[in-house]
Amino acid sequence: MKILILLAILVNILYYVNCGTITKNILRNNSESKALAGLLVHIINKYFDDCAIIIIYDAHFENSEFLPHFLPKITQTFVHKSLNFSLVDKTQIAFNNKNYNYILFLENLSTIKYAIDRETTNKIVIVTTATSWLVNDFLRSHTSKSYINLLIITQSARKKRNENAYLLYTHKLYLDGVGTSKAILLTSWINNSLTKPHVLLFPDKLQDGFKGHRILISTAHQPPFAIRKAIAGTDEIAWDGIDVRLIKLLGDILNFTADFRPPTSTTLSPIAAATNDIRMGLASIAIGGIYKTTNITSRFDTSFGHIEDCASFLSLASTALPKYRAVLGPFQITVWILLTCSYLLAIVPLTMNSEYSLLSLLTHPSRTSDMFWFVFSTFTNCFTVKNPLLNYGLGKNSTAILIGIYWVFTIIVTSCYTSSIIAFITVPVYPTAMETVEQLLRYRYRIGTLDHDGWEKWFEDIDDPMAQKLLKNIECIPSVEDGVRNVSRAYFWPYAFLGSKTLLEYIVQANFTPSWITKRSLMHISHECFMKFGVTFVLPRKSVYTEAFSSVIYRAQQTGLVEKIVQDVKWDIQRTATGKLLQVQRSYATPDTG
Structure with missing residues (x-):
């Protein structure tokens, strides 16, 4: 009987001890949840700038008690979704709005590539149960380079009494020419405050450039933007031009090595082949007089436009009177x-x-x-x-x-x-040159343009009735050289070619303009811009180079360095042995001379 009484007392003691332990663990979990929620609310209020928040969590966090405790505390607009990364179809979530930030709850850090695509502008916060060792390994991996503004939160392995500590990590990119990254411990969150409150949780990245990293550039031969020249006696190719010199300037400022290569495809046009290399992941940048159009911006990233070009008409003119x-x-x-x-x-x-x-x-x-x-x-x-x-x-x-x-x-x-x-x-009065659409219509000019790179489609939705009438029966030809040749041979029926003004100037100066002594059969490029375009560099979507390139190009344009590059190319490439510019009829007042 006594033995039974002792057993009953022992069971009661064990019950109360276990209940106390369970209660203590529950309180401790609630305390950790409150600490983590306080940290996330602090980050949202200080760094997210009232932008919409995308919250993504896996099955491990979906079943936890943290989310019901955290979500009601968010005062900004947010969308939350659970993803099952064990499924075969692991496609990223696509959002139309670009002004948002991410909060991800992931047990496995490598699954971020299945949650969202590469992100170089918006901020990303990852809460994980992984250890500090796994966090360091992930931040050194190639996957982490696709996310620039990245902050990882993990619980500290050293848990002192009554302290709920969380460690905050980010990474430093391009430590050397190979592109190595390393993890950086920014600060800790202890007792509802940061141990280093002055430290920025989303510091500016790539301040020191790319440390000599080699960037493969698909270069389309499109004078004078990119000019391919064969080196005599060798199989090597030398590149020059406005875009090439600007890339070299960016390389000097951002500390990277540019590797210029022709596009891999030989069946497409140069520009289409260069952009196709970007789409296939065969190059990091495409250059060569590429226009910043909706067709390009909808599929790729583009840098800040460094040159303004326009579509102009090339026609036959003369400075000799009948x-x-x-x-x-x-x-x-x-x-x-x-x-x-x-x-x-x-x-x-x-x-x-x-x-x-x-x-x-x-x-x-x-x-x-x-x-x-x-x-x-x-x-x-x-x-x-x-x-x-x-x-x-x-x-x-x-x-x-x-x-x-x-x-x-x-x-x-x-x-x-x-x-x-x-x-x-x-004081001569020269014959009238074709400057406007009305003049071309009055003299019944036939119009030709390229059959590729968008030229055959850009003028289909023009609202101007005069332009619609002029381009009603537009002819599409395979190359600019053929178009200029058609203009030069138009004797019985006048012909005008619609193309890039900058490219036409170079082609005409180099190949088609006779001496000024003859005063006859000069090529005239209209002053009226039929349609304006911005020349840009094409990069993959959300490329790590986009923001850095655009920032430097903008400063170079404001300081006049881009204009200097343009003038240097004209002086070095578009001039004769006597120092004068190659000839093209752009105005009847005075011909261009160097």
Whole structure:
């Protein structure tokens, strides 16, 4: 009996001890949850800038008691979702809005690549149950490089009494040329406060550049943006141009090595092949006069536009006047009409002084020809007047009449003509060049453009009725050289080519413009920009290089370095042996010279 009583007492003691332990563990879990919730609320209020929050958690955290305790404390807009990473289909969640930040609850850090795609702008906070060793390994891995503003929270292994400590980690990228990363312990969260409150939890990354990291660049041959030149005696290729020199400038500032290579595809156009390398992951950057259009920005990241180009019309022009313009040019058409009328009207009074009468002219119109030449000889001959002779009237004193008419009329007209033709030659008026859509329509120009790189589609939705009429039967041709050649050979039916103004200037200067001595058959590029484009660099979506490149390009543009690169390319590449720029007719005022 006593034994039974002792056993009952022992069971009661064990029960109360176990109940106390369970209660203590429950309180401790609640305390840890409150500490973690306080840390996350602190991060949200200080760093998330009232942006929407995307909360993603796996099955381990979904079944915990933390989320019901944490979610009601969020005052900002948020969306939460549970993901099962054990499923075969592990696709990332896609969100349309770009102004958001992430909070992820992951038991396994490597599953982040199945939760969200690479992210270089928005902030990401990961709460994990992994140990500090696993956190360090993850931050050194290649996967972590795809997430720039990354903060990992894990519980400290050293749990002192009544302390709920959490460690906050981030990473430092590109420690060397290989692209090595390392984990950095920023601070700890103990007793609802940071041990280093002055430390930024999302510090600026890549402040020291890329430490000589080699970046593969797919380069499209598109002069003068990117020009491929073969080195004599070798199989090597040298690259030059506006985009190439700007990339080299970025390499000097951001400390990376640029490896320029031609696109891998030979069946596509140069620009399409370069962007295809980015899509296939064969290159990190694509350059070569690529326009920043919706087709590009919807599929890739783009840097800040460094040059503004535009679509312009190339047409045939001339600085040499036709022969009839050289003879008739000094007098306007009204002057010539008045001179002709004066000859014809002088017939009437002179009939009174000749053998002809006004009635005879009316009855015999054929005599008008004789009278016209009589008047003409009177104005131009020196005191010699042949048939018909003046026999009566005032015409008997023919010498006085001839001298008066000669000095009063002929000398004045001759002097005016001589002075006008001198002025006409000194200050020439050149033929009209094609500058606007209205002019091209008026002279019935045929229009051609490229059949690739978007040129065949960009003008389909134009609202201008004049442009719609002009481009109604637009011709698509395979290359710019063919388009310029069509312009140069358009004799019977005028032809204009619509293309990149910068590229047209280079092609025409290099291959198609004759000497200024001939003054004939020059290429003219219209001043009117039919459509403006920004030239950019193409990168993969959410590339680590996008923000760094855009920042440096913006500063280079503001300080004039980009304009200097453009002028240097013109001086080094687009000039003749005498130092002058290769020729292209852009305005009739003065040709460009170097």
